[in-house]
Amino acid sequence: MIIGIPKEIKTLENRVSMTPGAVETLVRQGHSVLVEGGAGVGSGLADEEYRQAGATIVPTAAEAWGAEMVIKVKEPVAPEYGFLRKDLLLFTYLHLAAEEALTKAMLDSGVTGIAYETVKDRAGTLPLLTPMSEVAGRMATQVGAHHLEKSQGGRGMLLGGVPGVPPAQVVVIGGGVVGTNAARIAMGMGARVMVIDLSHQRLQYLDDIFDGRLVTMTSTEPNIRAAVQQADLLVGAVLVPGAKAPKLVTRDMLPTMKKGSVIVDVAVDQGGCVETIKATTHDAPTYVVDDVVHYGVANMPGAVPRTSTFALVNQTLPYALRIAKDGLGALRQDPGLALGLNTMEGTLTCPAVGDAFGMDCTTPEQALGI
Incomplete structure (x- = not known):
């Protein structure tokens, strides 16, 4: 051929x-x-x-x-x-x-x-999506930490804090490959981490592999609404294979978020799980809605x-x-x-x-x- x-x-x-x-x-x-x-x-x-x-x-x-x-x-x-x-x-x-x-x-x-x-492979996983999901998940925390800097429009927070000053709160919506990798890097940088997912079995798995060092929450609208209010960095990591991502963070939730908090929606390739997200590019990666920084680069792994x-x-x-x-x-x-x-x-x-x-x-x- x-x-x-x-x-x-x-x-x-x-x-x-x-x-x-x-x-x-x-x-x-x-x-x-x-x-x-x-x-x-x-x-x-x-x-x-x-x-x-x-x-x-x-x-x-x-x-x-x-x-x-x-x-x-x-x-x-x-x-x-x-x-x-x-x-x-x-x-x-x-x-x-x-x-x-x-x-x-x-x-x-x-x-x-x-x-x-x-x-899909025989185990029902997505083998050709997984490697880029791993990269994008790890990058989500990395770029989120960068855009939390004041010069980037963020709250002016160091993700891991320092002795005597608490670390940032990272909320990850979706506990799949992207979410797991985002959580891993966030914890490695010293942040407090919460992962929200529909699957109780997945939350049990994450609790086990991270030895209880993160908070797990079941994905319900009240839980998401409460979590976004706490988030300094919110990572959208929802995947429905081949379909549009559901809008789990709605427009009316944004005014409840902290001024200068950051959203990184990795699901933007599939329309995004944040209602206010739109696709951006590496040369103009962010925009602001209701004082919340939105990062919507649709080909994040292209940066590495x-x-x-x-x-x-x-x-x-x-x-x-x-x-x-x-x-x-x-x-x-x-x-x-x-x-x-x-x-x-x-x-x-x-x-x-x-x-x-x-x-x-x-x-x-x-x-x-x-």
């Missing part, structure tokens, strides 16, 4: 979808790989490294997109919609439930889109591309190899990979996206004839 690796063009997105080592593996298995010139530079990977791995360096995005399968990191943005076509396999993060325009563009083009974030690229490719390469070898047959052989199918020849195949936009939808199994 001919595989294209275009350069990411989302604002300050420096990740790349395949490393030279991954390209070498693909080439050894008989595939041709077209890498757009400069695609890996943001992650410290030079064109020459890709050449030595067996890739062909192409000068334009159009040439990379002309492949049979394109592997990306982030969803296509508007300037890339023209590259979408019926005979193309696209393997990347899509997050369609938060992007109606992209969803329509993919359906109109007939492209077959396989989304990292809805692929060297770490993020290698972590992502570690997980995506085995799936890419299977798709390159067998095409859609790989999805028919693996029910978990089949769940990654979001669009196929003009048909929407992710029910959660259909629910989000009121669109007609079928299941991946029906579309694939399984």
Whole structure:
């Protein structure tokens, strides 16, 4: 198969979808790989490294997109919609439930889109979402601590405090991979931490692994309302796979928050779990509503591309190899990979996206004839 690796063009997105080592593996298995010139530079990977791995360096995005399968990191943005076509396999993060325009563009083009974030493994987890959730969760606390500084518009608090001065209160809504990693870093920095989640079993697990060093709360509206009033840093870490995130922190809760407190909503890729959140970029990451700093960067791991690229490719390469070898047959052989199918020849195949936009939808199994 001919595989294209275009350069990411989302604002300050420096990740790349395949490393030279991954390209070498693909080439050894008989595939041709077209890498757009400069695609890996943001992650410290030079064109020459890709050449030595067996890739062909192409000068334009159009040439990379002309492949049979394109592997990306982030969803296509508007300037890339023209590259979408019926005979193309696209393997990347899509997050369609938060992007109606992209969803329509993919359906109109007939492209077959396989989304990292809805692929499941045999254990029912999300193996291609996990590495970036780990990065984003750890970054959430890091950027939240930074934006608590007075010069950034925050309360002027050190997350861990100092002897004689109490630490900041961090509230994490969602106890999954993002929330767990956010809590781990916050506790490591000396903050007081509360995690809110719907699952009692998950809260028990977090209480056990952190040896009771954090406070756990069941996710109810009264509990969330009380928690946001205490928060110096609020991390939104809610995930409903493939679907829009529920709005758990509502507009009317904001005036009850402390002046200069910070919200980092990692769920912004899926529309956000904070009603007042909107997607921002690395070059303009924050805005203020009711004296609360909002951080809504939709590609947080792009700020640490060297770490993020290698972590992502570690997980995506085995799936890419299977798709390159067998095409859609790989999805028919693996029910978990089949769940990654979001669009196929003009048909929407992710029910959660259909629910989000009121669109007609079928299941991946029906579309694939399984």
